Amino acid sequence: MNDQPSRAGVNARIAAVRTLDAVLHRGRSLKAELAAALPGLEDPRDRALVEAICFAALRQRARYDAALKAWIAKPLTKRDNELRALLMVGFAQIDALGLPAHAAVDATVEAARSLGRAHQAGMANALLRRALRESLPPADAADAWPPWLRMRLHADWPQDYRAIVDAGATPAPTWLRVNARRVARDVYAGKLREAGIESIAPENFGEALRIEDSVAVAALPGFDAGEVSIQDGAAQRVADALSAAPGSRVLDACAAPGGKAAHLLERDPSLRLTAVDSDPKRLRKVAETLARLGLDAGAELRAADAADPPGWWDGAAFDAILLDAPCSATGIVRRQPDILLHRRERDIVALTALQARLLDAAWAMLRPGGVLLYATCSILKAENEAQIADFLARAPDASAEDLGDRFGRIAGAGRQRLPGEEGMDGFFYARLRKKA
Ligand SMILES: C[S@@+](CC[C@H](N)C(=O)[O-])C[C@H]1O[C@@H](n2cnc3c(N)ncnc32)[C@H](O)[C@@H]1O
Incomplete structure (x- = not known):
């Protein structure tokens, strides 16, 4: 049988290789690269395939790198970056997606030729056929995590370290x-x-x-x-955790792209919601989301720094505040596997400082007796329980209310959901009441 791969099939592999090369080797975000690459593919099935290949290759990066190391005598250099991406694209199709040989190998080898790598097509063919015959050598999923983050994870969650790392390599529902x-x-x-x-x-x-x-x-x-x-289950828990009373004046201090704001309004049309985000482009997403869901009449949107209330706040205190803070996103690695490539240790210092500023500013806008819900999709204690312990130490009029087991395990004054538990993302919640 001599089935030639279709041009569309080869183009899909080329798009996957270019996307992965940019994410792996040029510091680009997976989301942005996919947004640029996918519209060039006509068939929605090809778009879905490129997405699936890139996610699988990044989630299984540790295993595919181990295979390249074991199977290639001469280590790949920077000049071979595109080849590395191509081989990962091939491995992902064979190993994670289980595509048949003619689809996975022939189209990927043809993509190598189209990318000007005819001289490496034979090598790619041999390596991908080996992956079809043999199982990949064993590897530790933790190898995909940067060493500083591995150390923090181990220090924060010694008992759960393995489960967290494995969850990061597992597709999410x-x-x-x-x-x-x-x-x-x-x-x-x-x-x-x-x-x-x-x-x-x-x-x-x-x-x-x-x-x-x-x-x-x-x-x-x-x-x-x-x-x-x-919207992940852990994010849907936020509306339960805030549980604002009907008619409340609510601030969503970091609102974009608007998932949680929309959930609050879907549940209770009587809320008077102010949605703030410092990124005007992302705030436009909130407007689009609310319009799609028929909720646009329920919210006032402001592009502003929530930590600088004089710039935008009218001085009327809020009954309830959601602070879904910018964070390391270490709880959602399975959904954004490129976090492991782009996150730097210095980001954590900047993020914890910003979270503290946002907490202090939001607290000043909350009425006595009101509730502030602090939430992150992080699993680092510095951004979560330590952040809240520091806040409680400097805010004598704040007390934490326990949310209960539905929100994960006790973590200081809050609750921590670890990634993969009950099929959910990693998430932290702390419900803080201002003394009346
Ligand atoms: C975790 S996301 C919020 C997700 C959102 N709550 C949702 O459910 O769709 C954090 C957001 O905080 C925004 N942000 C970062 N710094 C901010 C600041 N100083 N003031 C307001 N928003 C800020 C970011 O632009 C980002 O959109």
């Missing part, structure tokens, strides 16, 4: 949030079933449905009509 204003959860689950997608309704969640595989937004019925959003 898709969590949906059904828009309670548009459709009931069980009705939406029925629409999914009709579309051939099975979901489960996790216990103790009002609006969540979980699908075990990854699902493209385009495949979700009623997405454009605002019936559903994609």
Whole structure:
């Protein structure tokens, strides 16, 4: 049989190689690179394939690097960066995605030729065929984590270190949030079933449905009509943790792209919400999200530094404040595997300082008796329980309220969800009450 790979199939592999090369070797973000590369592919199945290849290659980077080290006599140099990306693209198709040989190998080898690497096509072919025949050599998923982060992780979570690292290399399920204003959860689950997608309704969640595989937004019925959003279960817990009273004046101090703001408004149209974000481009996403979900009348949006209230605040105290702070995102490595390539130790110093400034500023805008919910998608204690311990030490009018086991394990005055637990992302929550 002599099946030539289709041009579209080869182009998809080229797009995956270029994306991965930019992320692995030029410090680019996976999200931005995919956003630039995918529109060039006509068929939505090719776009989904490129995405799946890049995510799998980054999640399994430690194993694929170990295979390259064991199987190539001469170590790859910087000049071979594109070749390294190409081989990872091949391994991901064979190992993680389980594609048949003709799809995985032939199209990838043809991509090598199209990329001007005809002289390396034979080598690529041999290595990919070896991956088809043999299992990849064993590797430690922790090798994909930078040493400084591994050390911190170990110091913070000695018992859970292994589970956290393994969770980072495991694909995440898709969590949906059904828009309670548009459709009931069980009705939406029925629409999914009709579309051939099975979901489960996790216990103790009002609006969540979980699908075990990854699902493209385009495949979700009623997405454009605002019936559903994609949001991890841990992020959906934020609305439970804040639990603002009807009619409350609520500040979402770091609101973009607007997932949690939208959830709050879907649940309770009577909230008077001010959504602030310092990044105007990202704030436009909040406007788009709220418009899609039919919630745009419920919020006032401000592009401003939330830590500098004189620049934007009218002086009327808020009843409840959500501070979903900028953080290391170390709890969502399985969804953004390139975090492990781009995060630097000095970022943590800058982030903890910014979080403290945001906490102090937000606290001053909260009315006596009001509640501030501090949340991050980090698993580092410096950004979470230590940050809150420092805050409580300098805010004598603050006391922490325990949220209970639904929010993960006790972590100082807050609760920590570790990645992978109950299918969720890593997340931290601390509910702080201002003395009346
Ligand atoms: C974790 S994200 C928020 C996610 C959002 N709450 C949601 O559910 O979609 C943190 C946000 O904080 C914003 N941010 C960073 N520094 C800020 C500041 N000083 N004031 C306001 N927003 C800030 C970032 O632009 C980013 O959008």
